[in-house]
Amino acid sequence: MNKEKYEVVKEYVISNQQKFYRLAFSYVKNEDAALDVVQNSICKLLESYEEIRNLKYLSTYFYRIIVNESLGFIRKNSKEIVCGDENIPEEVYTRDYRFEGDDGLLKALDTLADEVRTVIILRFYNELSLREIAKITDTNLSTVKSRLYTGLKRLKQALQEVDYE
Structure with a gap:
């Protein structure tokens, strides 16, 4: 395990978590689902971070994971996701990630x-x-x-x- 690379990845995830959540939420339109997408994306990143050759591409690499996870979630759960905001709790719109x-x-x-x-x-x-x-x-x-x-x-x-x- 490359400790230095791991620390860079960890700091990147911690400092940008709101951005990641907003991106996932923009796809799945559900607070819990967006949290799941981000969590799964972080797990995938931590499983594969050593494959990243150049850390300046870390954001590109991780955004791709989040987008793919979000789209995969939508495909798997398309019958459960309702477009529109009638099933989204009002508190989701009042937080700072709206x-x-x-x-x-x-x-x-x-x-x-x-x-x-x-x-x-x-x-x-x-x-x-x-x-x-x-x-x-x-x-x-x-x-x-x-x-x-x-x-x-x-x-x-x-x-x-x-x-x-």
């Missing part, structure tokens, strides 16, 4: 395809560069750009259709 923005935006995000939603969330909610997103999603940079602009266009259309009375 996404800022109106409910129309959050509902519009749910209508996007997984790969498009991933790019939007990583870019605007986690403030990652397009190159980082390309590495996390293991896709070409031009594909990430295309997904970003497609997603923004669809979000704009969806938000124009929302009735703000």
Whole structure:
């Protein structure tokens, strides 16, 4: 076990846990499920951290684990997950990990395809560069750009259709 690498990984996880939770929650829309996704992701990271050759790519590596865990959770539990906020406790929205923005935006995000939603969330909610997103999603940079602009266009259309009375 590489003690020095382990300490870097441990410190990274501890100092960024709110970001990881927000990312998982943006997918699974359930407090307990998001905690499970983050916990499983951390376990996977700790099982495989020695495989990371360069620690400057630690965040890219771990974001990929979280995104994959979140999507895997959704696939496994798709019959139990209800889109919309009727089954989400109100306290989830009042904590500091709540996404800022109106409910129309959050509902519009749910209508996007997984790969498009991933790019939007990583870019605007986690403030990652397009190159980082390309590495996390293991896709070409031009594909990430295309997904970003497609997603923004669809979000704009969806938000124009929302009735703000």
